[in-house]
Amino acid sequence: xxxxxxxxxFAVLMAGYxxxxxxxxxxxxxxPDGTCxxxxxxxxTLRAWRDRxxxxx
Numbered sequence: 127x128x129x130x131x132x133x134x135x136f137a138v139l140m141a142g143y144x145x146x147x148x149x150x151x152x153x154x155x156x157x158p159d160g161t162c163x164x165x166x167x168x169x170x171t172l173r174a175w176r177d178r179x180x181x182x183x
Contacts, residue, residue, distance in 0.1 A: 138175045141168035 147153070148165045156162040 132179075134175060137171055141171040141175075144168035145172070 144164055145168050148156075148162060148168075153162060153164060155164050
């Protein structure tokens with residue numbers, strides 16, 4: 127990792143894995159209409175991390 131870069135928190139890394147998983151599979155919480163609360167929460171986590179990172183620049 128480059129000097130000065132902050133390593134993402136574990137929750138951010140896991141959110142990325144959740145999104146990757148949902149590109150290939152469905153989970154036990156996926157709804158018939160294609161929505162998923164886990165996927166929505168992962169998206170919110172990543173957006174919050176990106177907003178926080180961008181605010182520090």
